[in-house]
Amino acid sequence: MSIHEDDSGLGSDLAESEVFNTDYKQFLQNQIDAVLTSEREKQSGLDRREELHIAIDLCKKKIVEMDESDDAKRQQILDLMVELRLELEQVEEIQAKDPAASVTRWQGHEFVLQSLRGRNPYCETCVSTIWRIAQAWRRCIKCGFRTHDKCVKKVNDKCAAWIVGKPGFEFDLRICPEKTLLSQNYECFSCNRAISYESGSDAEPRLCDYTGQYYCKKCHWNDNMIIPARVVRNWDFQPRVVCRSVKKLLITASKKPIIQLEKLNPALPSYIHSVSEICKLRKQILLMKCFFLCCRLSLQSARNLRILQHLNRYQHFVESSDRYTMEDLIALHSGNLLQEIQDIVKIFRKHITEECETCRGNAFVCELCSNKETIYPFDDSAxxxxxxxxxxxxxxxxxxxxxxxxxxxxxxxxxxxxxxxxxxxxxxx
Missing domain, CATH: 3.30.160 (Double Stranded RNA Binding Domain)
Structure with a gap:
């Protein structure tokens, strides 16, 4: 064979190889386009970053399924993955500069991409570990819900902060309104997964003490929480098992002053001494508030005595006398709240009755007797x-x-x- 013949054959092989590689790359791109078209029909809000993740996952799947002898195809797939990765980095860089563009809203959640550093969290959707280095993940900036980026559209539970933030939100104060599995069609109340006592431990129904509904193991992790209904009705602070969505709801609403204790259970102060005392102290605080509003020196004196710093934690205490948060009731049961409020009332009383001339000048004298000693509306004898x-x-x-x-x-x-x-x-x- 002459040199010219040899060169001609080599050139022919290279050309054939290039055509083969180009055809396979185009074939792979067509497959990606087909998959993306199908996903767009299922998810109308699919953005470019999500599309790139789908394409990269498809390339990974192709490499895993490929024979070890297909080195040429493997290289083509790797080259395409590099291109997709570079584009993904550019998209994420743009989204990092514009935080609003990186927020994914779903079921009331506002999911934001998280960094690659730190400990590996748990995905609350598919119940598996999130490997930060290899997997993109998001966290709701309102309720803290964590999920794989690919699992965002599979989230069934509405955002707890979104629910609590609605006007007129109140706790369900029915004590475990238990339903039957039949009424739920033997399906998880959250994700509609089949559950039954006869199908083994994986499909075991789990009761939520707050909703009275049954959930699967993915939606119910046997978390223990104090139930508002049992506190208000029976002054019972024993934690009981609840589903994941209820746990987030109770944590989010724990600082919201929406429990009108005396209205919901008027007999409770008669049986619980601490409840009776805190109700009396809160009425005194509202009466003392009238003195502070008229006192020219109250703001300066309050700052010096750190009165305002104490009230910042209990702002609702100076707005009404009958609204409590779940945190208030838990602290009252432990004894911490009552002691703290007693100390604050002592500081208020000292300022009004001893330290401030203006407040002392607003005191009263009983017109029904000859005793000219000054009295105040927050006195027990008044x-x-x-x-x-x-x-x-x-x-x-x-x-x-x-x-x-x-x-x-x-x-x-x-x-x-x-x-x-x-x-x-x-x-x-």
Whole structure:
């Protein structure tokens, strides 16, 4: 064979190989396009970054299924994966510069891409480990829900923060309104997975003490939480098992002042001493608030005494006297809340009755007796007229059958003015 013949054969082989490689690369790209078209029909909100992840996963699957002898095809797949990876990095870099572009909204969640560093978390959707280095994952910035990026559209549970943030949200105060498996069609209440006691441990139904519904093992991890209904109805703080979505709901709503304890269970203060005491202290705080609003030195004195810093944790205490958070009730049961509020009330009382001349000047003197000692509406021995807010000794006010002399004077003055107006009208006529 001549040199020219040899060169001609080598050139022919290279050309044939190039055509083969180009054809396979185009074939692979066509497959990717077909898969993406199918995914777009299933998920209307698919963005470019999600499409790139799907394409890369398909390339990985092709490499795993490929024979070891297909080196040429393997190389083509690897080259395509490199191109896809570079494009993915560019897309993620653009999204990092514009955080709004990297937020994926689903079921009320706002999922944001997380970094590759740190410990490997757990995906709450597919219940498997998230390998940060190899797998993109997202976390809801509102409720903390963690999931693989590829599992976002499989999330069934609505965002707990989104639910709690709705106007008029309240806890379900029915004590474990248990349903039957038949009423759920033998399906998990969250993901509709088949559950049954007769199908083995993998399909074992798990009851949530808050909703009374049954869930599968993926949606119910046997987490223990204190149930609001049992606290309000029975003052029972024993933790009980709840599903994952309820756990997030209870944690998110634990700082929301939505429990009107005295209205929901009026008899509770009669049986629980700590509840009776905190109700009394909260009414005193609202009465003391009136003095602070009129006190020119209160803000400066409060800062010096760190009063405002204490109240920042209990802002709802100065807005109403009957609303509690779950954290309040848990702290009250442990004894911490009552002691802390007692200390704050002592600081308030000292400022009003001893340290501030303006507050002392707003004190009252009982008009129903000869005792000229000043009294305050938040004193245990004081009673307040509901009409004019005048303050009297409790025993004096009860003896006078709760007839207020200030209201009597006002009524007499009003009658006199009306009489004068009538006389003037008659004179003109």
């Amino acid at each position: 009673s307040t007229c509901r009409t004019c807010c005048a303050v009297f000794h409790k025993t004096c006010f009860s003896t006078a059958s709760r007839r207020c002399p200030r209201c009597a004077r006002r009524e007499a003055r009003k009658c006199a003015i009306l009489a004068e107006m009538n006389e003037d009208g008659q004179d003109k006529n």
